[in-house]
Amino acid sequence: xxxxxxxxxxxxRHQTVLGYGIVSLLTAASxxxxxxxxxxxxxxxxxxxxxxxxxIVPAFILFLLGCMVNARTxxxxxxxxxxxxxxxxxxxxxxxxxxxxxxxITARALVAPLTxxxxxxxxxxxxxxxxxxxxxxxxxxxxxKGQECHKLLAKIPCDEKLSEKISGEFLSxxxxxxxxxxxxxxxxxxxxxxxxxxxRCRSPVSYLQLKFxxxxxxxxxxxxxxxxxxxxxxxxxxxxxxxxEATDPAPFQTxxxxxxxxxxxxxxSNSQEQYYSMIHKYVNTNRGxxxxxxxxxxxxxxxxxxxxxxxxxxxx
Numbered sequence: 001x002x003x004x005x006x007x008x009x010x011x012x013r014h015q016t017v018l019g020y021g022i023v024s025l026l027t028a029a030s031x032x033x034x035x036x037x038x039x040x041x042x043x044x045x046x047x048x049x050x051x052x053x054x055x056i057v058p059a060f061i062l063f064l065l066g067c068m069v070n071a072r073t074x075x076x077x078x079x080x081x082x083x084x085x086x087x088x089x090x091x092x093x094x095x096x097x098x099x100x101x102x103x104x105i106t107a108r109a110l111v112a113p114l115t116x117x118x119x120x121x122x123x124x125x126x127x128x129x130x131x132x133x134x135x136x137x138x139x140x141x142x143x144x145k146g147q148e149c150h151k152l153l154a155k156i157p158c159d160e161k162l163s164e165k166i167s168g169e170f171l172s173x174x175x176x177x178x179x180x181x182x183x184x185x186x187x188x189x190x191x192x193x194x195x196x197x198x199x200r201c202r203s204p205v206s207y208l209q210l211k212f213x214x215x216x217x218x219x220x221x222x223x224x225x226x227x228x229x230x231x232x233x234x235x236x237x238x239x240x241x242x243x244x245e246a247t248d249p250a251p252f253q254t255x256x257x258x259x260x261x262x263x264x265x266x267x268x269s270n271s272q273e274q275y276y277s278m279i280h281k282y283v284n285t286n287r288g289x290x291x292x293x294x295x296x297x298x299x300x301x302x303x304x305x306x307x308x309x310x311x312x313x314x315x316x
Contacts, residue, residue, distance in 0.1 A: 054129075
């Protein structure tokens with residue numbers, strides 16, 4: 001039992017990293033299935049189109065799915081253009097506040113497509129097919145070798161021995177693909193490391209306070225889901241009972257539209273304020289009616305990653 005408890009505790013503490021790992025493994029497995037079972041290079045003039053589609057289109061679809069399953073996407077869009085307001089030019093303050101969130105959503109959505117691209121390049125099947133039909137590569141490899149070389153180059157994905165006959169000096173298409181795959185992995189790791197370092201360096205709170213904020217945010221989300229379910233259940237019971245019993249409903253306090261709007265705002269981090277969420281700020285500023293509630297709401301969130309993790313987990 002102790003081993004199981006430690007394993008569960010480890011998974012809970014590192015659920016974000018484990019989640020990315022699972023997504024990457026599933027993407028790599030899907031790529032293996034596609035390249036081994038579905039992908040069949042035509043080995044003719046259609047190589048470029050066929051190989052490019054298998055290399056790029058699945059990555060693009062995975063990117064769109066990554067944006068769709070991220071709760072922050074819908075948090076940002078929901079209510080952003082209601083019927084009573086004209087939807088047009090984005091105010092400067094609003095755009096400034098939303099840009100860091102959009103960047104974060106994009107970064108998270110890129111995990112699966114970049115994994116697909118890296119694994120596909122390392123396996124080389126898609127790139128080898130696409131490159132063998134590329135006009136620039138054909139002209140470079142088959143310089144002064146006639147049209148027969150062009151035809152043989154297109155058949156390389158179907159016959160690996162042809163690569164040696166065409167050119168012994170030119171780097172093989174498979175080697176090119178693998179080099180590009182490793183280069184892409186190095187770039188991804190470097191960008192992630194640098195962005196994480198910059199984000200932590202710009203943090204307005206200390207390391208321990210950041211850990212406290214993560215703990216608070218997680219507990220608040222858990223309690224909010226429980227309380228919201230209880231409140232909705234109670235309200236539904238009252239309305240259904242009144243309908244069937246033909247009675248007037250008893251007074252029942254429920255948050256107004258404005259209350260919901262205020263706590264649904266993207267929380268801005270501010271080193272001058274001891275707030276850890278919009279609900280925390282709302283209940284400590286005269287239920288959102290204080291002037292202080294609006295202060296700093298236009299500032300982008302430096303510690304958006306904390307709220308992101310929770311949004312992805314809970315859907316709120």
